[in-house]
Amino acid sequence: MxxxxxxxxxxxxxxxxxxxxxxxxxxxxxxxTATMESxxxxxxxxxxxxxxxxxxxxxxxxxxxxxxxxxxRSYEASDS
Amino acid sequence: xxxxxxGRSAEEQPRWRQDFPIDWSQDQYVSRxxxxxxxxxxxxxxxxxxxxxxxxxWRRKNDAFPRKALxxxxxxxxxxxxLFTYPDESERxxxxxxxxxxxxxxxxxxxxLACAVVPEPETNRFHCPCHSGYFDMQTGRxxxxxxxxxxxxxxxxxxxxxxxxxxxxxxxx
Numbered sequence: 541m542x543x544x545x546x547x548x549x550x551x552x553x554x555x556x557x558x559x560x561x562x563x564x565x566x567x568x569x570x571x572x573t574a575t576m577e578s579x580x581x582x583x584x585x586x587x588x589x590x591x592x593x594x595x596x597x598x599x600x601x602x603x604x605x606x607x608x609x610x611x612x613r614s615y616e617a618s619d620s
Numbered sequence: 621x622x623x624x625x626x627g628r629s630a631e632e633q634p635r636w637r638q639d640f641p642i643d644w645s646q647d648q649y650v651s652r653x654x655x656x657x658x659x660x661x662x663x664x665x666x667x668x669x670x671x672x673x674x675x676x677x678w679r680r681k682n683d684a685f686p687r688k689a690l691x692x693x694x695x696x697x698x699x700x701x702x703l704f705t706y707p708d709e710s711e712r713x714x715x716x717x718x719x720x721x722x723x724x725x726x727x728x729x730x731x732x733l734a735c736a737v738v739p740e741p742e743t744n745r746f747h748c749p750c751h752s753g754y755f756d757m758q759t760g761r762x763x764x765x766x767x768x769x770x771x772x773x774x775x776x777x778x779x780x781x782x783x784x785x786x787x788x789x790x791x792x793x
């Protein structure tokens with residue numbers, strides 16, 4: 541029983557992460573199109589700040605994935 | 621314990637599901653992680669794209685444009701135009717004499733879908749015949765139709781009767 545509860549809890553955690561990561565990816569998509577549009581229009585001032593924000597989003601996403609893998613490993617270790 | 625979508629036990633499931641059993645909760649559990657990993661890869665793709673734009677922007681800033689004499693510019697009458705290539709042979713541009721002492725030059729490539737624009741000196745505009753886009757002849761600014769970005773401006777250096785192309789600017793005049 542304890543295993544099934546923790547499984548459901550993990551499912552909620554994964555769902556939450558999935559929503560958050562999807563939101564960040566949509567933000568990155570918007571950032572990419574806006575940057576490309578302004579770059580092609582001759583405005584190059586926002587190019588590097590936008591790249592930094594996009595990298596920060598990637599870092600956050602990769603961090604969440606790493607955290608999830610770590611969480612899975614710890615649950616697998618406690619189950620066995 | 622294996623679970624099934626209708627909540628019934630394994631023995632009560634139809635034959636096809638008994639032959640090919642899938643643990644649905646486990647299946648969903650795995651797909652979420654796969655989707656998450658996929659989204660992180662997509663996120664990495666966008667970041668690489670942003671860095672690519674940054675790299676191109678940096679390269680363009682440091683690019684040295686050649687100085688090219690535009691032969692035949694002195695013979696142009698007001699309202700007439702001259703086709704030339706700049707900065708390389710694949711980039712076609714238009715030089716227009718808008719006044720006895722004034723020239724403007726822009727890339728001929730429409731910023732919508734890269735059709736060739738044609739000058740309309742009587743209305744002081746460039747016209748893109750593909751989708752009826754119009755650009756201002758003095759600034760290259762889009763006036764009508766689908767284009768949203770100005771035409772790249774060719775920077776000119778005028779020395780007496782000689783006209784030289786010296787650079788390309790994407791910014792509004």
